[in-house]
Amino acid sequence: MPVNLTAPNPAHLPAVAGVRIGVAEAGIRKLNRKDLTVVLIDEGASVSGVFTQNRFCAAPVQVCREHLAADQGIRAMVINTGNANAGTGQEGLARARSTCQSLADLLGLAPAQILPFSTGVIMEPLPLERIVAGLPSALADASPAHWVRAAEGIMTTDTIAKAFGAQVMIGGTLVSISGISKGAGMIRPNMATMLGFMATDACVSQGVMQQLALELAEGSFNRVTVDGDTSTNDSFVVIASNKAAHAPIGSLASPEGQALKAAMLSVARQLAQAIVRDGEGATKFITIQVEGGKTSAECRQVAYAIAHSPLVKTAFFASDPNLGRILAAVGYAGISDLDQSGIDLYLDDVHVAIQGGRHPAYREEDGQRVMKQSEIAVRVMLGRGSASDTVWTCDLSHDYVSINADYRS
């Protein structure tokens, strides 16, 4: 059961002019499951992506990077679940390229105009024939109204589809934003999470698209973690179809650039947080805010130490205010000159620790009350500067172990 997250309503996902989506059941790993998605993009769109920093990046990630660098104009994406095509060596690369070639042939495009994505089990051969066989049916399904279908089509251990949209006025024109994401485990994005896609009909120069994708990822997917495992396949792609009737945005610092980025960031954050809310076995959604650091990097380092501690995560699962575990994680986060006597800890509004020790007024019942909530804010003040950062995570439950012990069965 995801934490405070309901299935997306297709009515809330605006169509984005110039973008159509088709989904098929290709039987890639299991039968009767939407597992193949094609995104068709009209000519003239600006497209950029950010990808996993995992050195064992998957074959499709390598091909995406090549094709974006080739700069021939991205016109389609093809996404399969059931197989990650990672840890598959040269043969895996060849199969990712063949997937692009097949779709390019069907659409009359060059292979370098296609971006491939895969998600699923690592180190098993990609069932290329099934993907190729499923492409015509995915293409036949293409429609601008299929955002929620696409969100369903890219699910793996997700229990719920993740899709969010928004509309915003840019240069006097109402533009649409829709996005989807997937992921529940192996989530500690380091550039972006395992498959996030956003599209807008706003007009954005290709020159600023990469910066836009980076900034969106930094403010959303790069701030969530479920289990600290950075996936081999993390990919986040942003499409601006350039169909809206306003002047193109040439700088993110312009009023229009700022307005578009803010609206897109809001959607990206919902997509990223949805991954945590649907984190494998998650029963709680936890916001970890670290303040008073010398740099935001060290605040992030502390926030991730807390977010990845199995002891902190199991305490949240148990609703047990065993909050010394949070202090221990702060202490081993790797800030070598950290002075424990400067540290305060809050749980929501409850002041738990002051100057590195338990607050005299802190009562176990107050900690207990907050720990029982499904949404909890942890606030750590480092007392050594004015920087801050925030990370979102979930608890570690029996179901996480069950899901990952049984993943392939």
Next chain:
Amino acid sequence: MPVNLTAPNPAHLPAVAGVRIGVAEAGIRKLNRKDLTVVLIDEGASVSGVFTQNRFCAAPVQVCREHLAADQGIRAMVINTGNANAGTGQEGLARARSTCQSLADLLGLAPAQILPFSTGVIMEPLPLERIVAGLPSALADASPAHWVRAAEGIMTTDTIAKAFGAQVMIGGTLVSISGISKGAGMIRPNMATMLGFMATDACVSQGVMQQLALELAEGSFNRVTVDGDTSTNDSFVVIASNKAAHAPIGSLASPEGQALKAAMLSVARQLAQAIVRDGEGATKFITIQVEGGKTSAECRQVAYAIAHSPLVKTAFFASDPNLGRILAAVGYAGISDLDQSGIDLYLDDVHVAIQGGRHPAYREEDGQRVMKQSEIAVRVMLGRGSASDTVWTCDLSHDYVSINADYRS
């Protein structure tokens, strides 16, 4: 159930001349439980210790560092379970000092000749009165034969006592080595693990004791991990009572120094590995050997990434050869110039991956066979140098979650 680890036999723990141990039930957190241990050391011993690098180090760790630096000759140690006296601020420090003062008064020593140790829940006030009240009964129990009793006296979530001994010829004299350790969770020692103590009657100059403690910790406790959580209280103390009839060891590089260090390291490794074998919820003991790195530091970094991955650990628990997860962990370990096409992976004798992809001859049954064992060796070849390092860890099971969700109840 610990993995291939049985209760220690007192007959295998040699008495160490000059060292006596007494244990009492002080009711610190629960009644009818050995929870207070005193180690009495004859005058003239060489003593050194290494302690947690956690910046939130516990009050007793701070006091240990002070007292060792004061160099007045360590004559006793006092160890309580049931409370870590960490995250307790100035009041915690005062209580750790009071504990030393009380024992010093009973023994006619200075407080700086006492080393205090605490283990248990973090951020709760140390029940000083109960400890002080229990000291006379612990002292009355003192005997050179009580190593196994001491191992029992320092247990918390441990399911089994951990004590190992050895005897070795040094300069024509047979010297004895005995050691104990405790710990099962919050285990990712960064200097030493949550309470390890070793003693020998060998003669070792104080001048080389710190180096000896460091090298023993580096080769043992600093190579194990259960959950990646570095404790606030990690302490490892080495005592040389200098009672044996050989010439004092003034250099670890001398033949006698090397022989003693090798014998002590063998005991230290058993103590450290015992912590993993008894890791919270552990069902498997896993050796992770990384070879072919540019430096041993980067090999260690890769080994810890694998050892800390919840996905790898749950796969071991499930005996599921979902070995792509190991490659993913290698990829995100943080070696920015790692080339995946140079990487090989073995599981025991099974060649799983070659040049970054699945080995053509690899069969799922072979991986399955190894994964079902209770002791598994993972071997990763990075193919970029000649350095190597090894880390020992365990799997992540339902019981880990249960134990840590219920820890305080």
